[in-house]
Amino acid sequence: MFRPKYIRVFTLAMLLVACSPADDTSAPMAIDEASILPSESEPSEQVPPAKSQPAPSSIYNLERVQPEPASVPVRPQPEDMAEASTVAAFGLPEIRQKARRLAAEPYEPSRPLPDDAKRLNYDQYRRILPVAGDMGWSDPATGSRVLFDPRGYLFDQEVRINIIDGDTVTPHTYSADAFDFKDLPLSEETRETLGFAGLRLLAPINKAGKFDEVLSFKGASFFRALGAGSVYGASARGLGIGTASADGEEFPAFREFWVVRPDPASQGVSIYALMDSPSVTGAFAFEVSAGPRTQVEVEATFFPRKEIDGVGLSPLTSMYYFSPHDVIKQGDDFRPAVHDSEGLAIQMSNGEWVWRPLQNPTDLEVSVLAGTQPMGFGLLQRHRKFDDYSDVEAAYHQRPDVWVEPHGDWGEGQLMLVEIPTVNEYNDNIAVFWRPASGWRAGGTHSISYTMNWGHRPGALAEVMSVSDTRAGRKPGGKARMFVLDYEDVPEGFFENAELEISTSAGKILNPVMRRHPSSDNYRMSFELDPEGADMAELRAVVMRGSRPLTETWLYRWSTK
Known part of the structure; x- marks a missing residue:
């Protein structure tokens, strides 16, 4: 019988933050068609503490970053200006070929973000808005819209974006005219050369004719989704490398997207993505079905450039600050609880259901909660009443659950939970992922697939009573x-x-x-x-x-x- 284990590391490994702060309830963009605006679970055994201190992460840090040495804006490269091409078929096999070829080449980082764009704070960056209500296709008959985000603030990785329409693949070239920069302190050259940082998918999930955000890709390989009536909270990543490791964490990034223009009769949207990092490349297919429960079918293939230890598959991240289930209470906050997720739920391989309340520990803690591939796992927000949080702005009672159901055999490994100390609600401090038992070797190929459900109680329903x-x-x-x-x-x-x-x-x-x-x-x-x-x-x-x-x-x- 498997016994969960834990590791206590007496140092602050990292501060995590999602793609936007936890109190950001107005972040999802809404477009109104009427007026479009531009018993496996016994007590755990102790594992000796790590001897060296984990290196701090940077991408999750919400602190206002200091400018790096001056960089000269670079205009988009010629390949960014490529014209539309006609292909017999384009999909995940072609992305896999690109990722395989890319893995055989030296890694090239994204071009630097101009200093003035880097100096934008979070509130300034959010003021940059698209001019049009749809940047992907103009056909109002489709049931979805797509918007693109420029680089700036912490979002320095540049992504290329393509639109697939039938048998035509068209690169969507960045243009400053597509955005309203208002009076932000950005030079004309910076505005003209920013490039894209990510994309957002919108659909009428709450009200007919009103297109609300249902999915966002922005920042490294982060993405997050919404069901009806929810606001952004927990996030996911395409891949984790070295999470809570003494050697520091690497953040693979999506470098290129292909968005398939949906058929008017279609209820879903297909998105392909190319991942890149110093250690690995990857090819992804996302099949998105928006609704009261937004479902994302994920298929991914990875091609290591070099040997990799500490891989995290289907990693989820969230924020947990405090709640009534803490032993040590938060004494000077008017709210009874503050968190995007309150617990980790697991359906074990033998059908056993497990509930592990999250914590904000004094020291970094890593727990092993399953030694065989679970049938499902997810970060949940069970309390759904306003009075559970009493926060008008943050609306924590509307944060979505996210539930992962692995498909096929992911191989031997462990389901790991990382809990990191945080002194506020602006840092994601929770991570959960499946860690393969063996590292990846250069030149190998690793494929997985899984289903993600986002929304209010989107996971499988347990046949036993749950702890409320x-x-x-x-x-x-x-x-x-x-x-x-x-x-x-x-x-x-x-x-x-x-x-x-x-x-x-x-x-x-x-x-x-x-x-x-x-x-x-x-x-x-x-x-x-x-x-x-x-x-x-x-x-x-x-x-x-x-x-x-x-x-x-x-x-x-x-x-x-």
Whole structure:
């Protein structure tokens, strides 16, 4: 039976941030057609701490970056100006060929971002708006729109963008006339030579005739999506390399996109992408179906340039600052909780459901939560009421869940959770990914596919009761730690003849109790932990009837810090 493991590294490895800050609820662009504007889960075992300190990351750092040495703006290269070409067929096989050839060549970084564009802060960068409501195709009969974003602020990687229309592939050349730069402090030369940083897909997911953002690609290999009624929160990446590693993290970047103009009768959009980095190239196909639950089918093939250790497949990132399930409370914030995601849900290979509340630790922590490929995993936001967060601007109750279902055999490996200390809500500090057991060798080929669902409760539905609330704190009048787990809307008789299985890796469990709420169909499990001098304990709780679990398996890391 697999036992989750953890690593505690006593240093701040990195500060993470998504493609825009956590309080950015107005970021998704909306276009109104009426007025278009330009039991595998037992307590974990300790793994010795890493001996060297992880190197800090830079792309996730939201701090206002200082300008680098002066750079001279470079006008787009001749290949950027290529005319449309007619091809018999163009799709993922052709992108794979490009990626394979690129992997055999030396890596060439993106051309430098001009200093004045680099000096833009986040609020200034957001003021740059597209002039038109659709930059990809002019046919109003299609059910989607596409917009492109210029480089600037932290988004320094340049991407090329192509439109596929039938058998015609047309490079979409950057033009400053496509954007309203307002009075921003950018020279004319900078405006004329910025180039693209990414793209956004829009569809009428909330209201007929009103095109809202459903998908965004911008910054390295980051992308994120929305379902109906949600605002941007958790993000995904095409690939992770060296996350939480002592050698530092590498960030592969999407360098070129091909967007397929959808048929008017089509409900989906196809997007292809070419990835590049010093260590690896990659070819991606994204099949996007927008709606109340936006589904993204991902197929990817990677071609290592050199030997790579610490690969992360289908990496997800999010922000967790604080909530009532913390042992140490946030004392001076008027809000009861602040997070884009509150927990990691896993459907294990044996069908067991696991719920692991997220934490904002004092020191970087890395956990191994599955030793065989899970049936699914995702970062969830279970609390969906405004009063759970009481934040009008951030609207944390509308942050989407993201659920990943791997297809095929990803090989031996581990599902890893990285939790990084953060002192505010502006840094993504959570990462989860599948790490292959063996490193990748230069010249190899690695292919995976998976389905991602984004929205409010988009994942597979568990056949057991889920934990609706976790609370933790000191037992009144005592020294023991008390934990409370709530289960909502429990059918009558569901917990009859059930047994509580509660365990700890250190100390002992006291007074386990399951009670029905006197005025509802909710149940509450409570127990105490006497750490007996330990400074950390891995807790596990599940309700069983015989050999059958009635609830998901709850995992929790308690620490004195």
